[in-house]
Amino acid sequence: MPDSFFASTKNRKRKRSVSTTEGARGAKKILRKGKSSSQDTKLANASTRRGVRKATDEELNSDRTDSEGGGIDDIDLRADVQPETSGDEDEQETPAEKRLRLAKLYLDSVKDGLAEGEFDAAEIDRELISERLRQDVLEHSGKVHLFVADLYDFTSTSPLRCRGHRFSVTSAVASDDAQFLYTSGKEGTINKWSLQSGRKIAAFYKQRVSKGKEKALPQNIQGHTDEILALAVSSDGRYLASGSKDRRVGVWDVEKDEWVKGFGGHKDSVSSVAFRKGTQQLYTGSFDRTIKLFDLSAMGYVETLFGHQDTILCLDALRGETAVTAGARDRTIRFWKIADESQLVFRGGGRSAIRELLEGGAFDGHEDEEHVNGVEVDGPKSSKGKEKMKESKYAEGSIECVAMIDETTFVSGGDTGSICLWNTQKKKPVYTQTLCHGFHEVQSSTEGLVRTPRWITAVASLHYSDMFVSGSWDGNVRFWKLDQKLRSFSLVGSIPAPGVVNSLQLLVLPKGALDGASWREREHQPTTKSPVQPALLVVGLGQEHRLGRWLSVKGEGVMNATTVHIIYPRTQTTPKP
Template identity: 45%
Template sequence: MSDAFFSKPRPFSKRKREDAPGSAPRQTRNGTSARGQTMSRGGKDRQNGRKGGSGAGRPQNKGKRRAEAEDEDLDEGDADHFDSDEVGSDEAEGVDEESEEEDELETPAQKRLRLSQMYLKSLEKDKEAEDFGFDAADLDRDIIAERLQQDVLEHTGKLHLNVASTLQLPIPSTSIFRTPAKGHRGCVTAAVASHDGHWLYTSSKDGAIMKYDLAAVSAHDPSASTSSTPGSESPLPRISRSAYFRKAVSDSQKRDAEKHQRFDTPQDKGKGKELAEGHTDEILDLAISHDGKTLASAGRDKVIGCWNVEGEGGKWSRGLGGHKDAVGSIAFRLGTNELYSSSFDRTVKVFDLSTLSYIETLFGHQDSILSIDALRGELAVTAGGRDKTVRFWKVMEESQLVFRGGGASRMRNVLDGAMEDEGVEDEERKRRRTQAEQRGPVKFVEGSIDCVAMVDDSTLLSGGDSGTICLWTVTKKKPIFRLDVAHGINEHDSESEGIIGTPRWITALSCLPYGDVFASGSWDGQIRLWKIDERLRSFSPLTTIDAPGCINSIQLIAPSLRPTRESQLSAVTVQGGKAGKDAAGSTATAPPAKNLVVVAATSKEPRLGRFMRFKDAKDGALVAVIPMA
């Protein structure tokens, strides 16, 4: 690159040479040296001073005359070696122009990826094994390397976390925890944990949010609590309550309170009780940012709540409006503060919570949007409820891919804007074949798609009221794999029809980001874990977790896959059973266990209604810790 650069014809300098007109200046490969530029600039200034006669009236000593003589000799004898300072500046400007051109051709994401790869290569060259102890600087460098490796893999947008084969099953009963009994007064609609496994948040129809300390539970090692000696068993950790965010008072309630407020003395007038800030109606969903500092809540009051939850407490930051109906679901884009929200007004909105500002609105669904999910890319997936579509949004391109669930019909094609006979013949042929054969599992018609989950940037899952879980890819319009009646059939006695069987619909779906494990929930009293095939063509059951009640939300996290300095310090041990020491001399503790944490919100009622009630269920959050080998 340098040879090609210096072989280009360069523009003439502003000051032309008098001794050799038309001759090209002789330059070194690195351009004029700093000393040459300084001396040339000094000689030029002194020559200009002599021409202008600035020193004619002042006495000059011998030192000044000697310096002027040296400058004259330098200008006359070394004219070929030193030119004006514009030569060096031209070269610097050329280099800057080329670097700017290279930066313009490279996107910020590509630049971060390139710098991460360069840093990893430099670490591979400088890496040296240590037999005893460790250095804090080396530890920080290793942590940065692991995080950059994770970021590089996530930026590829493909599945790369093969966790299913490392899970130690079945799950022991000592690894399942529940939140304290005294909690919300209403149905628990959502439960979400921070990505480091430290904090747990739950929301309810009572309009309040609770914060719990989950650090001891997420780092729990089931093998440590189960010992051969009965007296040496360690006590099980508990989920402890940390903070409580109350429901706010609406404007009408404020006016009523001021109207009926009584004051004993004139001095007490105007000193009303401080009112809480937050939602004034039911909270339907929660989402936590990747750094764990910002919590977002979706309310039936058409407001998206922003909470600053850094530390043990929490504070209301601001309520973001814009939706014309209840906000049904929200999701953060991984690694950023961009928030995607879906509403019953059939729109998707994008917000930036770092500045608490609105970005844009996306249109397309024909019915209430019940679920939304997002990963690291500027992509989002939504479930359109009764319009029976899953839409894959490309936010930057302002485009969408539509995946149609359920069966095709002429009436539906007309309403959806498709061709009238598109797919109708195939559906009629399947129906006739099923009626003729009268064997095999019963397939129920899908009337609504209620939940979605992204596996990676090109693969997604969906579930609906037919009890079917579908696996989709962006390259095909039909699901590449589907499992009918995933959570069984509910049988009930009808006076006119006898025993009728209906499928249990899928109420919640969640996948480990870029992993091969996902979980599904319904109201059959079990959370089911599934393993995705390596080729992303099918999935198979792994295990079940007992969870009585209706599962309103599910989340999968693996805190050990995102290393922190504290976890690395505790993981460092010295060979021979001795504890390691860092540069400061502090002794490291035992390494934390690698766990997959399943967080679910269980309730006596469904999230979006009260048409069913389960008496044996408990309102709260369930946390299952699954050890990994």
């Protein structure tokens, strides 16, 4: 063998060693970045293979000579591989740089497509996600940030009527995405409705048990055995919670339309249920004067809270670890700090001599001239003002309902017909509006015309906004607007609601939701862009109050049904020709 052959072989070995070392160093450099994912391992292996391939290429190139006739060293042993043409190739380009270059090329092609009028669904999704994140940030602040009451038109529109219960509707709630509606009745049935078609798509019926065995219900009963008093839907729309007179809390998987679990523990009827917004934590209130907390992510019981001296009639919760409850005839509203297991007590009603003595205060036997038995009296201190005080002197015996506006502000309604605005920084109501739904008049043979205020049977708020609604049995649901400083509120509109309003829900209609609903064909059509989305109002109606038969309303148009109204922005509605 000639000496040149050995020299060429040594050079090839040395170059192969150097090139392989460079490939290994590149692989180690990728791994030294602290990443341990399988993708990085692939990059390291690819870098090693690239170094070996480069050594092989250099070896084959070094074997070539310029001598005529050639020989084995002149043969190119490499396969004829077509190089990738994805932009400007660079031999020194790293995998990360290549991915970045390819991504830029893809974005450029997307922009070119948009210039030609193509539809970019990804961009629409990014806008929706951005809007949702912005809304979540504002809600996490826990304060009112939507001042929208002046932007809505409260004129009556053709509502969706859902009639599927033999007796009064006790509760009605829509999912946050406005796709489904759930209603419950005194006969013990839960109906599931499609808000797109307005039709019933599923039903969960009352289970029959033998008489005398209601107090010891077997665990395998797949449903409730008595009247259902309250419903709540989780924020993700997966679970429906129900409270019943059978003292159980029911959990339903509404995606599969089946019973999941029944929680016991309450010693009396479960009158109210509410989910903590954005979670699967469930709060329940009962006639046994306790609140219980359940975690549906683990399908387990968490704790029990005590404090009320009478039955709990209503409960509401938002995003924070707090809740508010109305305690009926103990005339208190309690603001619960769940994490601290503590409570703030807000007392309604008028001044009491016994209460003054128990709390160590002086009582002179005279009522406050500005507040008489929990009713705020406006006007100057004159003879007319005194007459007005006497006329408006109604003793508040029960607080019936409560609704949270933000994390520190809430409203309540009672049997005096008054609505009170509360703040956690003040023990007394910030503002009280009297006789919100007028008088109920009864002709007596001995007393003549007896006038009593219609009590507030339900309240609900558009969360984190300046708008809330109230219901009674005067035939209307009324809309109220809070002032900018959250110190008072005023009436801004009403819509018809024949019967006893047993349930109210108010929520913002998601963008694009119900656009194709068949029952909206005769509704007002959007013509111009509005700064707010339409709102959805769900009203549960009945001929009787949801908790008893002491109140019965009959007449033309009164029905056991649920009505769904779309409240349009003023600048977005125009009658369809």
